[in-house]
Amino acid sequence: MPLTIGFVFDDTLDALDGVQQHIVTIGEELRRRGHDVHYLVGETHDSPVPNTHPLSRNVMVRFNGNRMRIPLPARRAAIHGVLAAHDFDILHVQAPYSPFLAGRVLREASPATGVVATYHIACADLAAQVGGRLLGLIDMQTHRRVDEVIAVSQVAARYAAATAHVRGVVIPNPVDVDRFADAARHARRDPQAPHVVFLGRLVERKGPMQLLDAIAYGERASILPAGLHVTIAGDGPLMCECRAKASRLRTPVEFLGTVDETKAALLASADVAAFPSLPGETFGIVLPEAIASGAGVTLAGDNPGYRWTMRGDEDALFPISGPDRARILAERIRRAIADPGWAHALHKRERALLARYDVAAVTDRVEEVYRRAIADRRR
Template sequence: MTLTVGFVFDDTLDVLDGVQQHIVTLGRELARRGHTVHYLVGQTEHSPMANTHVMARNVMVPFNGNRMRIPLPADKRHIADVLHDTHFDVLHVQAPYSPFMAARVIEAADPSTAVVATYHIAPKNVLAAVGGQVLGAINAHSHRRIDEVVAVSSVAAQYAAQTARTYGSIIANPVDVHAMRELAANAPAAHEGHHIVFLGRFVERKGASLLLDAIEYAQRHDLWPADTHVTFAGKGPLLEDCQVRATGLSIPTRFLGFVEESDKPALLASADVTVFPSTGGESFGIVLLEAIAAGAGVTLAGDNPGYRSTLLGDEDALFSVGADHARDLAERIAHALRDPQWAHQLRERQEKLLERYDVHAVADQVERIYGRALAKRNR
């Protein structure tokens, strides 16, 4: 049975951060299977997807160690028009959600439309957790309309339980393994020497400064091969500070700034080691799986609950983000660069993760959730 599915998301599709990647990757696979997919989203000017309906304007606010866009109150008449013009079998809401947009869409949904909510958040601190509980209380009425709840990881499931008093299935974020491999295969020749790559936003919790600490430690103790060089990709408020710090390094270090989605696989494939030193606030780790799928030598990640869950607790791939992080990370990178057998074994284990997270496997699970939600509606 083919369905008409509407992804409901308070944020924009103009950038492809974690949740955007989730719904775009999953939406493309659902469309490939014959479903009709729409996007009911916050302020968006250049959507990469067809059938995009802009439901509200957005404003930028700090949250959970990052910056996010939240919607201003959506016009209820506009919501009614969109829901009238297209009958949705399923509305798939990305949670936590705003009472000003997504909650209004949920409450306006046709009684025959199934509503599914997927939780993505892992709180970085007590303030974020308390804010989530307040939001859960505000959205309690609309949440009663939801037929099935999903979380992308056990960490996100805990957040849903703590903030919305709700429990559901765990279905991981999807990665289009075939697309990543195809783009990486068409990439230019790999860099000479040993290449380390960081890809992420330059905000405190993403940990670019931790990698700089590790570079300084490696220099002082002569840990890495002489031909090692490091590439940082991404943008954010701490970019300039990191660039200034890097001017004092003898290990060659460059900053690419923002990298287009189409260029990410080539960058990741060029790495002997990809490093994602996030200190927390991660519910999952899509970028870890993208690096593995693109063909990076090995992928190392900060030991936070979301990344640990994604990597199934592989201690070789996880490094401390605590007080001794510089030494731990520098030595872990050295192990990857100087011990080919160890690196090869880790790489083989990481390759096996991809079957679990590939979009085809994830879409199968999501279709079953849709079926269950529709069955509840039709009772």
């Protein structure tokens, strides 16, 4: 039976970061299945999806190692107008959430509407953990309105339990595997010019400087393959620092800035897609995106979120702390290019992960949660 579903998200849909990708990818699959999908969001001017309802202005803050936008108080009349115009069967809230937007939507929601909350966050440090617990206390009353809870990884599930004292089912982030494969179909790799790709925000937590440190070590130790070149895609406050470090390397490093439509082709061109993120990552949607695009191998910093996503594959994971981190990543890059048998075996294991992350499989499980939430409301 078709449902009317409202994704509730405090942030904007103007920029497709991790949570935005999550709700847009699932929402488009739900729409394809015949459901009526809406987005009740923070300040948004150029949404990539229809039925977007901006409910507040947003301001930028720094939290959990990232810059993020939080909503100013949403007007009750605006919320009531959207809820009155659409008889929502499900409100799907992205958590943790602000009391100023999502919290107010939950207060105004019809008692007949099922509510699902998906947790996306991991604690990067003690301050983030304390802040999460404080937010959990502030939202305690509206938490009672939630019928079913999802976490995108075991790391996010631990955060939900520690801060909001809720437990639920783990359903991973979705990737449209076929779309990434189709977009990358015509990409080619040059065996004479091995290619390393980093894609992500240029902030400390994502680790772009760690990759450049590894390239610098590889040059000093003379272990990098001939013709190696590096592409860094993304933007952020470390851009100038990254460019300065790259200018001191012999290895060519190209900075592309933010990419979107060409992301799959860029990842497909990589012999090695490397993501040296520090703790604070919940899942790492870019990891299955790189695998789905056909990158030769995908290497991930050994933080708890990435370890969960890569299912603990020690060949795919490399240390992100300690004195040997640059050496180990440089040696792993060399092996991925110089040892085809090892690289092929790792690539094959990584491809096997995609069945659990494909959007169709993920959406099947989300629909099951929706059915339970509706049943909970009708008891």
